[in-house]
Amino acid sequence: MREYRERTVQEVAACTCDRCGRRMTPVDDQLEWYEKMSPDWRGGFCPVFQDGTHVSLDLCQQCVRDTLGPWLRVDSPSAPDGSIQTLKGAVPRPDALVSVEQMNPWDFHERD
């Protein structure tokens, strides 16, 4: 028999773009929420930042394009059959669980 205890878990409920100030939430603006970029890392022996420095940034998709655009490698989605099936794994479905097989059906069929 298992016994359970209450536990408080925190999750990111909103994110503000550090460049333009756009506030994004998974409820109010899902398209922006799932396309934001939030790099977050701790540097090693880094001459650019101080050693061991924690570096983080939140950018909306427009600011990612506007600031990093010339250096981004952007490939069009492609699937084996040329359809838009590739995007299925990226579509948020908060009300239903999506299995790995459902996200990448061609990967599993090829291994059979």
Ligand SMILES: [Zn+2]
């Ligand atoms: Zn922005």
